[in-house]
Amino acid sequence: MRLEWWQNxxxxxxxxPLICAVICSVLxxxxxxxxxxGLSAAACLLMAALLYFTVRDSQSFVYTMGxxxxxxxxxxxxxxxxxxxxxxxxxxVFFAILxxxxxxxxxVAPNRMHLYAAMLCLLLAAxxxxxxxxxxxxxxxxxxxxxxxxxxxxxxxxxxxTLFAATRYMIMNLLGSGLFLLGLSMLYGLTxxxxxPQLGKSVEALLAEGRYPGPLYLSFILMTVGIGFKCALWPxxxxxxxxxxxxxxxxxxxxxxxxxxxxxxxxxxxxFRASGAQVFARRIEDVLFGFAVVGIILGSxxxxxxxxxxxxxxxxxxxxxxxxxxGISLGTEAGMxxxxxxxxxxxxxxxxxxxxxxxxxxxxxxGDSFADIRGAGFRAPAAGLAFLVGACSLVGIPALGxxxxxxxxxxxxxxxxxxxxxxxxxxxxxxxxxxxAYLLRTAxxxxxxxxxxxxxxxxLPHDGAFIAAMCALMSVNxxxxxxxxxxxxxxxxxxxxxx
Amino acid sequence: xxxxxxxxxxxxTAMALFGIGFxxxxxxxxxxxxIIGFSMMDSGIYLFLASYGYIESRLAPxxxxxMTDPGAYVNPLPAGLVLTGxxxxxxxxxxxxxxxVRLYQRYHTLDIEEIAEQIRKEGK
Numbered sequence: 308m309r310l311e312w313w314q315n316x317x318x319x320x321x322x323x324p325l326i327c328a329v330i331c332s333v334l335x336x337x338x339x340x341x342x343x344x345g346l347s348a349a350a351c352l353l354m355a356a357l358l359y360f361t362v363r364d365s366q367s368f369v370y371t372m373g374x375x376x377x378x379x380x381x382x383x384x385x386x387x388x389x390x391x392x393x394x395x396x397x398x399x400v401f402f403a404i405l406x407x408x409x410x411x412x413x414x415v416a417p418n419r420m421h422l423y424a425a426m427l428c429l430l431l432a433a434x435x436x437x438x439x440x441x442x443x444x445x446x447x448x449x450x451x452x453x454x455x456x457x458x459x460x461x462x463x464x465x466x467x468x469t470l471f472a473a474t475r476y477m478i479m480n481l482l483g484s485g486l487f488l489l490g491l492s493m494l495y496g497l498t499x500x501x502x503x504p505q506l507g508k509s510v511e512a513l514l515a516e517g518r519y520p521g522p523l524y525l526s527f528i529l530m531t532v533g534i535g536f537k538c539a540l541w542p543x544x545x546x547x548x549x550x551x552x553x554x555x556x557x558x559x560x561x562x563x564x565x566x567x568x569x570x571x572x573x574x575x576x577x578x579f580r581a582s583g584a585q586v587f588a589r590r591i592e593d594v595l596f597g598f599a600v601v602g603i604i605l606g607s608x609x610x611x612x613x614x615x616x617x618x619x620x621x622x623x624x625x626x627x628x629x630x631x632x633x634g635i636s637l638g639t640e641a642g643m644x645x646x647x648x649x650x651x652x653x654x655x656x657x658x659x660x661x662x663x664x665x666x667x668x669x670x671x672x673x674g675d676s677f678a679d680i681r682g683a684g685f686r687a688p689a690a691g692l693a694f695l696v697g698a699c700s701l702v703g704i705p706a707l708g709x710x711x712x713x714x715x716x717x718x719x720x721x722x723x724x725x726x727x728x729x730x731x732x733x734x735x736x737x738x739x740x741x742x743x744a745y746l747l748r749t750a751x752x753x754x755x756x757x758x759x760x761x762x763x764x765x766x767l768p769h770d771g772a773f774i775a776a777m778c779a780l781m782s783v784n785x786x787x788x789x790x791x792x793x794x795x796x797x798x799x800x801x802x803x804x805x806x
Numbered sequence: 807x808x809x810x811x812x813x814x815x816x817x818x819t820a821m822a823l824f825g826i827g828f829x830x831x832x833x834x835x836x837x838x839x840x841i842i843g844f845s846m847m848d849s850g851i852y853l854f855l856a857s858y859g860y861i862e863s864r865l866a867p868x869x870x871x872x873m874t875d876p877g878a879y880v881n882p883l884p885a886g887l888v889l890t891g892x893x894x895x896x897x898x899x900x901x902x903x904x905x906x907v908r909l910y911q912r913y914h915t916l917d918i919e920e921i922a923e924q925i926r927k928e929g930k
Contacts, residue, residue: 379883444887451894455901462905467912471925474905474918478840481898482831485847488891489824492851495887496858 313360314368316353317383317439320393324350324432328425336420340411343424347401350431354394361387362797367804369441378505382441388647388801391794392572393438398783399564399654400431406662406776407557409768410669414464414555426459430561437569443491443501443581446573450487450537454480457566460558461550472549479546483536490529494581497522503580510582524590527582531591534574538567540595540632541602544625548613551621552675556665559617563624563661564654571631571650575643578635579805595636596727600734602629607741615675616668619745620660623701626738627653633731634716640802641719647798648715652700652708652787659697659780666690666773667753677752684753689770691753693777698746700784703739708787713739715795816857823850837906837916841899848895852888859884 327346331339361367367386374380404411404427415423429452436449454477462473495501497519498509513519536543551559606626613619631653634646670687671679684691700707713735720731787794811818823846830843859881865873867882906916913921 444890448890448894451898455897458901458905462908467909467928468925470905470908470912471921474837474902474909477898477902477905478831481844481847481902482828485824485828485831485844485851488848488851489854492855492858492887495855495884501883 310370311360313356314370314385316357317370317385317435318372320350320353320435321383321432321439324428324435328428328432331421331425331428334421334424336417336424339421339424340408343427344401344404346428346431347397347404350397350435351394351401354390354397354435357385358387358390358394361385361390362800365800365804370439378500378502381445382502383439384441384503385439386801386804387797388805389438391797391801392647392650393435395651395654396434396438396565396569397431399658400427400434400561402776402780403557403560403564403658403662405772406658406780407555407560407665408772409770410556410665413669416465419463419465423460423463426456426463427561430456430460430566434565434569437573441503443494443503443506443577447484447488447491450484450570450573453566453569454484454537457562460561461554463558464553464555466553468549469553472546472553475546476550479536479543483533483543485533486529486536487533490526490533493522493526493529497526503576506581527577527591530577531574531595534570535598538570538574539625539628541598541605541625541629544602544606544628547625548609548618548621551624551661552615552617556662559621559665560658560661563621564658567624567628568631568650568654571628571635571646575635575646579643579802592636592638595632596730599629599632599636600730602626603633603734603738604741607738607745611741611745613745614677616677616680616749617661617664617675619749620657620664623742623745624657626742627657627701630712630716630738633734634719637719637723637727637731639719639723640799641715641722643802644795644798645712645715645719647802648787648791648795649712651794652712652784655708655780655783655787656697656700659693659777659784660701662773663687663690663693663697663777666770667694677749680749681752681755684750685756689774689777693781694753695750696781696784698750700788702742702746706785706788708784708791711788711791715791817854820850820854820857823847823853825850835917835919837902837909837918840918841902841906844902845895845899848891852891855884855888855891859888 324346327342331342334342367384370383370385372381433449433453433456437446437453440446440449458473458477461476462469494506497513498506500506500509510523513523539547551563554562603626606622606629610619610622610626613622630649631646634642634649666687667680667683667690668675670690671683674680696707700709703710703713717732717735720728827843827845827847827850831840831847834840834843861880864880865878867879909921910916913924915921
């Protein structure tokens with residue numbers, strides 16, 4: 308089969324960042340930062356091109372590495388869903404770099420900037436690899452690369468607190484990757500395959516013959532729990548608040564909007580394409596559903612009880628991850644599509660929240676308590692507005708992305724009916740109330756007059772990149788809310804060509 | 807019973823190693839012991855993979871002149887996976903040790919609870 312020229316793009320998207328990472332490590336800080344910004348912009352363009360071509364042809368394609376075919380070779384698979392997710396992730400990376408630039412210069416020592424850029428390039432490579440790969444072991448290797456890059460991104464500021472957060476992050480993630488690798492080895496031992504399509508067929512055949520149901524089931528549980536550790540699903544989330552809150556703005560935006568989401572996307576791939584037509588997805592899903600519900604509620608409760616501004620936002624991530632798992636655990640295509648949509652909506656809103664929260668703290672002398680940030684919305688108007696929009700989106704104010712995703716989630720639940728529908732709707736209602744309690748309260752504090760307080764800081768220097776990034780993210784949020792349907796349509800088409 | 811234990815000795819050892827390593831990494835307070843636990847956990851998995859790949863009386867998958875029958879060799883893939891896994895584990899161990907050194911320089915202890923305590927005091 309002859310390849311079209313654009314079918315080489317996925318490989319380019321993996322190899323080019325790896326090369327850039329090597330180049331960055333020998334450049335000086337300024338040049339390395341330019342490489343990293345340029346690379347993430349280029350990644351956005353290439354992903355958009357891929358999306359265009361896959362939608363035009365409305366079929367997915369498989370890129371065979373070195374033309375060694377299945378079952379021995381290594382493959383990349385690109386469809387509408389993969390390129391859409393890839394586009395969303397690289398956009399978030401680009402905006403996070405742009406919007407966090409001032410903070411980055413302040414937090415990361417100049418003689419370390421090139422290493423930060425190198426790690427960010429590695430992250431981009433791992434991101435496209437995990438989005439496109441068709442091979443379970445390749446996915447594992449890039450999971451580890453992501454873990455290493457994320458650890459470096461957290462600890463980049465070099466303060467004691469961030470070092471400790473990075474250590475905790477590493478420990479929990481290593482537990483997760485250990486479980487994932489064990490599950491993978493068991494699955495490989497049972498089926499003899501690592502490529503998703505062959506794996507799926509083999510699992511299906513084994514189950515049809517009634518052989519090894521227990522070990523197969525166990526291997527999928529191990530992989531799910533392993534990924535649960537990595538994307539901070541509720542009982543495994545203990546590393547999250549410190550890691551998110553103590554890192555520099557770009558890093559925390561990336562951690563919550565890209566890194567945890569990419570693991571979830573991988574899990575969706577495993578569920579949909581390697582578990583043999585979701586034969587036992589049913590039973591895992593019941594447990595996941597429970598975890599998701601508890602996670603949504605407890606994440607919000609923890610956020611309400613939190614006395615620190617940035618840790619509050621971090622806690623709310625646990626609850627948002629819960630929404631995504633709620634969609635996945637419905638086990639229907641509509642649920643899956645709603646989960647995907649929520650990945651997009653949450654990424655757009657959370658990136659903005661983390662970036663603007665850092666800016667607001669900078670406008671309050673770096674203070675992190677709610678008393679410190681009083682009136683910060685006046686001191687940093689753009690950041691205040693961005694926070695307000697992001698908070699409204701997460702709460703689910705109509706016309707913003709978070710509202711649309713809650714509607715899709717509720718619809719998926721209603722289509723399903725039964726006890727899950729009732730549990731889901733109740734959870735949505737309770738969680739929305741809780742979200743209002745902490746997000747809008749914070750937004751009000753931001754705009755409370757600070758006339759009785761001495762002006763803490765004269766206005767921040769003008770930061771064009773930050774304002775541009777915030778405007779772009781705000782319009783993405785609005786677009787997802789007002790014109791979510793075309794995006795949803797793309798997701799549905801992607802899912803239909805997924806299996 | 808004993809028969810089946812003897813038959814699956816590799817797997818059982820591997821699982822025991824994994825369990826010991828996992829609980830060390832999760833529960834031990836000492837950073838160095840955590841890292842040792844991580845190494846044991848991964849070694850357990852590699853043993854598990856390697857024991858799949860080994861079939862008695864078959865050759866290592868290296869092509870020598872007059873042996874063209876693929877049935878004479880073992881499957882090379884598990885060995886490849888183990889090799890890749892070892893590379894990953896080495897780099898992760900290096901990062902963990904680096905972090906431990908930095909934490910020790912700052913807080914003069916390897917005990918993770920104690921470090922957490924000191925950070926809590928710092929914050930106030």
